Amino acid sequence: MTSKVSCLFNVYEAKGATNPASSSLPTCNIEFRILYRYQLKLPPEEGAAIVIEDLVTPEQRSSIRVPIVFPLSMWRELYLPDVLKTLNLDTHVLNFLKPKIADAAISLAQRNGNKGFAMIIELGIFKVECLGKEEVDKIASELINMEPRSKLN
Numbered sequence: 001m002t003s004k005v006s007c008l009f010n011v012y013e014a015k016g017a018t019n020p021a022s023s024s025l026p027t028c029n030i031e032f033r034i035l036y037r038y039q040l041k042l043p044p045e046e047g048a049a050i051v052i053e054d055l056v057t058p059e060q061r062s063s064i065r066v067p068i069v070f071p072l073s074m075w076r077e078l079y080l081p082d083v084l085k086t087l088n089l090d091t092h093v094l095n096f097l098k099p100k101i102a103d104a105a106i107s108l109a110q111r112n113g114n115k116g117f118a119m120i121i122e123l124g125i126f127k128v129e130c131l132g133k134e135e136v137d138k139i140a141s142e143l144i145n146m147e148p149r150s151k152l153n
């Protein structure tokens with residue numbers, strides 16, 4: 001079975017967000033909007049592969065408030081990995097996200113005069129798995145050799 005994962009990533013500042021007065025430290029409010037899509041395909045005899053399963057989950061949202069620590073490189077090392085762990089994402093996806101989120105957060109912090117800010121991260125994760133011909137043949141032979149179920153009385 002071969003597998004491929006693709007990610008779509010969009011980040012922007014949430015307008016109208018203010019820093020809560022409950023803390024003397026500026027905070028970064030991050031809202032994650034994650035959409036998962038999974039496809040299982042059969043290898044093609046000719047032309048394109050045949051999609052036998054196509055699942056799309058409802059959008060998952062989670063919000064996290066993280067204090068901003070200076071210098072911002074410390075924020076990237078101390079807080080960002082812990083924030084991303086809570087999302088339960090694949091390691092490859094996390095490695096893709098870390099520098100992009102850190103760069104966006106640092107840019108927003110500097111643009112806002114190192115005051116609190118809010119950002120929205122939209123993430124689309126698309127995983128495609130394609131069964132190999134051998135796997136398809138094995139499943140087909142198992143199905144052929146199955147005994148039919150007895151009729152219910």
